[in-house]
Amino acid sequence: MIVAADDLLSESRKGVSMQPEELQYLDDLVSPQLLNNQSVHVVFTTSKDKLPCCERTLYNYVDKCLLTARNLDMPRRVRFKARYKHKTRTASDAEFAKDRTYEDFKAYMEKNPDMPVCEMDTVVGRPGGKALLTLIFRSCNLMVAILIERNTQDCVIKALDGLCAAMGTAAFRRLCGVILTDRGSEFRSTYGIEHDANGKLRTQVFYCDPYCSWQKGGVEKNHEFIRQVLPKKTSFDWLTQDAIDLMMSHINSYPRARLNDESPFEVAEFLMGKQLLAKLNLQKIPAKDVILRPTLLKMYRIANLQQEPIHQ
Known part of the structure; x- marks a missing residue:
């Protein structure tokens, strides 16, 4: 019974603690700003009095693709580039x-x-x-x-x-x-x-x-x-x-x-x-x-x- 209760508790945490209309309201408020290359932190800071969730939850909803904006729309992404080999400078350069x-x-x-x-x-x-x-x-x-x-x-x-x-x-x-x-x-x-x-x-x-x-x-x-x-x-x-x-x-x-x-x-x-x-x-x-x-x-x-x- 204890295992079943733990499973039930874990499963309940995986859902979204919002009604569909609340999630739509959140999406309408947040996604346009995220799609303009603003970060989740800045969006939360400037709109927190209107948001029905905390900053961490907002990050989670983006991670779970519950909003129109996706992680790929965020300004920070891992980028790789070829290592640059610096040329030798002469003394006159300085x-x-x-x-x-x-x-x-x-x-x-x-x-x-x-x-x-x-x-x-x-x-x-x-x-x-x-x-x-x-x-x-x-x-x-x-x-x-x-x-x-x-x-x-x-x-x-x-x-x-x-x-x-x-x-x-x-x-x-x-x-x-x-x-x-x-x-x-x-x-x-x-x-x-x-x-x-x-x-x-x-x-x-x-x-x-x-x-x-x-x-x-x-x-x-x-x-x-x-x-x-x-x-x-x-x-x-x-x-x-x-x-x-x-x-x-x-x-x-x-x-x-x-x-x-x-x-x-x-x-x-x-x-x-x-x-x-x-x-x-x-x-x-x-x-x-x-x-x-x-x-x-x-x-x-x-x-x-x-x-x-x-x-x-």
Whole structure:
């Protein structure tokens, strides 16, 4: 009798403790957000007052394929790629980074712990085409992306000059007192990065160690969001800065567990103020409306009557 009772108890736990109409309500509420590449955690956090179950149960329902959204629709999946063999670098490769190494960066920050740090990188579309210059402010995890014509030093400096002019040199320095980036050829003009168009010092630049992208892990991790909207091998040539600003508004409105389930936009709004965010052309998107899929910019194209095809 004990065995039979245990079997009965185990069997009862395998079912769904919801009526069909309750499960349909849950599916209607949750699946559209999951299909927009939001995580289960974020969906639960932003809608928990409307959900008839706990976060763990929501995960279980997705695992058991009880909802329209499936695990394959989740932004995190196991991915494998061929191991990359790094080429040998010559000593001259490091000359531009003299006194600007990652060790120099750490020593500088020990002496200036309140100096704001910004991580900088680029995201490339098709080879030789347009690219994105990305900067993330460590203080609030807000990221901006600037469309550049080519992935070159001149284009990077032009983009930084434009951002500095829009924000003002003083505000730029308050957010980017220190810039940490990699040793790509597009970042090797230290004077151009550190000085504005009038020759006024606006920041100090330091370089990560070779093949140590984890040293600027914030901007690297945020590139995952960009790649959800603009997958690799997608051409950026049809894009406009307005389209990029729309994408970054959605990315910056996406809540993060490391920010106590607040979004970078909300944290930045508190630290930087609405006026500066407006200068960056960013707007807050309600969490339930955040889209992190290529459909976001496809809808933008349709809305703006752009008919040319997207090259992939």
